[in-house]
Amino acid sequence: NFMLTQPHSVSESPGKTVTISCTRSSGSIASNYVQWYQQRPGSSPTTVIYEDNQRPSGVPDRFSGSIDSSSNSASLTISGLKTEDEADYYCQSYDSLNWVFGGGTKLTVL
Amino acid sequence: QVQLVQSGAEVKKPGASVKVSCKASGYTFTSYDINWVRQATGQGLEWMGWMNPNSGNTGYAQKFQGRVTMTRNTSISTAYMELSSLRSEDTAVYYCASGAPFDYWGQGTLVTVSS
Numbered sequence: 001n002f003m004l005t006q007p008h009s010v011s012e013s014p015g016k017t018v019t020i021s022c023t024r025s026s027g028s029i030a031s032n033y034v035q036w037y038q039q040r041p042g043s044s045p046t047t048v049i050y051e052d053n054q055r056p057s058g059v060p061d062r063f064s065g066s067i068d069s070s071s072n073s074a075s076l077t078i079s080g081l082k083t084e085d086e087a088d089y090y091c092q093s094y095d096s097l098n099w100v101f102g103g104g105t106k107l108t109v110l
Numbered sequence: 111q112v113q114l115v116q117s118g119a120e121v122k123k124p125g126a127s128v129k130v131s132c133k134a135s136g137y138t139f140t141s142y143d144i145n146w147v148r149q150a151t152g153q154g155l156e157w158m159g160w161m162n163p164n165s166g167n168t169g170y171a172q173k174f175q176g177r178v179t180m181t182r183n184t185s186i187s188t189a190y191m192e193l194s195s196l197r198s199e200d201t202a203v204y205y206c207a208s209g210a211p212f213d214y215w216g217q218g219t220l221v222t223v224s225s
């Protein structure tokens with residue numbers, strides 16, 4: 001099985017742009033879709049990106065996703081940061097009947 | 111609207127089993143797989159396995175094989191996850207999730223394993 005590696009934490013100021021990476025350890029990042037979930041303290045996760053770069057309805061277009069085959073990684077970019085974006089973010093992908101989550105990234109907006 | 115409503119918190123002794131339920135509403139229960147994910151306090155999300163509510167077919171993460179059983183009752187649109195031989199490391203919030211792939215999440219069920 002493969003692993004998805006994320007930075008433990010990132011921080012940025014309101015109004016700025018932040019990018020969270022998610023690197024796949026083996027197999028191609030492009031072989032299976034990547035999802036991104038936001039989890040605020042005490043709440044269940046919610047989807048902010050699905051199928052690499054698709055936004056569910058209700059998710060602001062400040063959130064975008066991409067994949068980069070050269071680095072075998074996916075990225076979640078949040079522009080125009082707001083304090084409400086402060087949360088944990090998890091990437092997720094799939095292989096051989098198994099779903100895999102990244103370890104999560106704590107985003108601090110200060 | 112789509113809802114997944116889980117059963118309440120449980121406290122179990124080491125070696126016991128726990129069965130968590132997840133009742134779906136607002137969509138056709140058999141349309142999407144039900145996945146189970148757990149999260150220990152302060153830790154990340156850990157996928158446990160999936161179940162197809164239509165066929166009853168299941169697939170479990172290797173870590174949980176032999177200890178987890180996922181079932182369903184389609185007549186009441188409810189999925190179940192049973193975890194046996196509990197140990198302290200199983201203390202966590204357990205979530206059910208459904209959709210394509212994990213659009214909808216339950217509110218979580220805290221399972222505490224303590225002697």
